[in-house]
Amino acid sequence: MRSAPSPTALRHFMSEVVVPDDGGPATASSGLAKHIPIFLRPDASRTVLRPFEVLDPVGFAVEGRPRAQRTIDRVLALDEAAVRGQWDVVFASLIGRHRDVERVLLRRFNTLDGVTMDRAKVGRVRSLLIGAYFSEEFSFESAALFNPSIVRHPDQSGIEAGGLRFILSLRGIGEGHVSSVAFRSGAWGAKGDVTMDPTGPDAVAPLMRRSQGANGELIVHLVCNGAREISEKVIYPFLPSQGRGIEDVRLVEFVDDDGKADYRGTYTAFNGSKVRQGLLRTTDFDTFEMRGVQGAMSNGKGMALFPRRIDGRYMMIGRQDNENIWLLSSDDFYTWNGGQKVIAPRWPWEFVQMGNCGSPIEIDEGWLLLTHGVGAVRTYCIGACLLDKRDPSNVLARLPKPLLEPRAQSRDGYVPNVVYSCGALLRDRTLLLPYGVDDNITTFATVELHGLINAMV
Numbered sequence: 001m002r003s004a005p006s007p008t009a010l011r012h013f014m015s016e017v018v019v020p021d022d023g024g025p026a027t028a029s030s031g032l033a034k035h036i037p038i039f040l041r042p043d044a045s046r047t048v049l050r051p052f053e054v055l056d057p058v059g060f061a062v063e064g065r066p067r068a069q070r071t072i073d074r075v076l077a078l079d080e081a082a083v084r085g086q087w088d089v090v091f092a093s094l095i096g097r098h099r100d101v102e103r104v105l106l107r108r109f110n111t112l113d114g115v116t117m118d119r120a121k122v123g124r125v126r127s128l129l130i131g132a133y134f135s136e137e138f139s140f141e142s143a144a145l146f147n148p149s150i151v152r153h154p155d156q157s158g159i160e161a162g163g164l165r166f167i168l169s170l171r172g173i174g175e176g177h178v179s180s181v182a183f184r185s186g187a188w189g190a191k192g193d194v195t196m197d198p199t200g201p202d203a204v205a206p207l208m209r210r211s212q213g214a215n216g217e218l219i220v221h222l223v224c225n226g227a228r229e230i231s232e233k234v235i236y237p238f239l240p241s242q243g244r245g246i247e248d249v250r251l252v253e254f255v256d257d258d259g260k261a262d263y264r265g266t267y268t269a270f271n272g273s274k275v276r277q278g279l280l281r282t283t284d285f286d287t288f289e290m291r292g293v294q295g296a297m298s299n300g301k302g303m304a305l306f307p308r309r310i311d312g313r314y315m316m317i318g319r320q321d322n323e324n325i326w327l328l329s330s331d332d333f334y335t336w337n338g339g340q341k342v343i344a345p346r347w348p349w350e351f352v353q354m355g356n357c358g359s360p361i362e363i364d365e366g367w368l369l370l371t372h373g374v375g376a377v378r379t380y381c382i383g384a385c386l387l388d389k390r391d392p393s394n395v396l397a398r399l400p401k402p403l404l405e406p407r408a409q410s411r412d413g414y415v416p417n418v419v420y421s422c423g424a425l426l427r428d429r430t431l432l433l434p435y436g437v438d439d440n441i442t443t444f445a446t447v448e449l450h451g452l453i454n455a456m457v
Helices: 007-016 067-076 080-094 101-110 124-133 449-454
Strands: 033-040 047-051 135-139 144-152 164-174 178-188 194-196 207-212 218-223 245-255 261-270 275-282 287-292 314-318 325-330 340-343 353-356 361-363 366-374 380-387 395-398 425-427 430-437 441-448
Touching: 033 194, 047 101, 067 124, 080 101, 080 124, 101 124, 101 135, 124 135, 144 245, 144 425, 144 430, 164 245, 164 425, 164 430, 245 275, 325 353, 340 395, 430 449, 441 449
Parallel strands: 144 441, 178 245
Antiparallel strands: 033 441, 047 135, 144 164, 164 178, 178 194, 207 218, 218 287, 245 261, 261 275, 275 287, 314 325, 325 340, 353 366, 361 366, 366 380, 380 395, 425 430, 430 441
16 A cells, blocks of 8 residues: 655655646647646655765866865864854755755765875764765756656556556656656546656665676666655756766567566756666566667667567667658667668658657557658657558558647747657557656656557548
């Protein structure tokens, strides 16, 4: 049984879910999508304690005494009364906002590199204070919460007959225009209603461990065991290659040839000047494996994995030329090269660029691929096409009008004129489609497959 939400969690929940509906923030020009009046909004009060790097600016380094060392030396020079007084202030500022504050700060103290001190003689309170000087509160979704993907929740216990629990991954933008991965959970009721679970009162940084693959490539393992709800888990940039953001996770429940299933996703790592395509895997959303794509596609973005192998090979949808949709295949999940162009812009609303809006979805008629198209005034719309089930390079049909396009009455946000998704969820013959609006907020629509397929040409 789920516990009742705390007042803090309820405050977050009420700030995210808005019930009155004015017709929705996007227009279904095809008449195929039905808006669900739920909005997930950015929340500046959601912060995570993460490491803060104290570095010397270029040209001002002090040989033998880096800035981090100088900072620690100042704390070591304080008398016991001053240390206690400073710690009391820090603790009071954090205890109502974060869980296990002392554990987090001690861990930060014990993992400081490149500094000299006898840690065994520092003392607990002084150690906590030093950990605080090398930590910061990071507001990871203060500006935007958008570009969702959606998968079936691994725990379906307690759900009503015909209902379905789900997990959303979302792109949160916070301080410094930095993107992180946030999560939410909810239920899709048997009658079509959608309810979101209250967000947890805290956001918890994952524990990180590094290892090497067979070819020396970096593998990052994240453990989120400090979180009590999936909404408390946040994956913020922690490597130089991700310095400006982890963007647009496209999750899919992947079933291998042996019947074993896990959750896999692609994401874009951005360091401020270059992008790199990354891969994510998890079985339970408690532990994650992250690593970069190997091969020619390593410097791409916007890839989406098929939910199973086809003729023994992994398949991806890509857009490596930033104009057309490509199909790629590989016998190795981590290595991607080549590919073939399969869909080019055809209608005015996609003349500039096309790409996917998440992984292909297997239906009776073939592979349903939600797409995005960019048209005049950099307007992003959501479309759809149907690929042959045995040979996905064969395009069977395409939607001539946008499934969803920005609505004139609500077109302004962080980035105007955008509707965008990183994936949808299928139940029977209905799609649940979460989508971002103006790179700012997230909302939902449902789409009936019968009408969607019949509208294609």
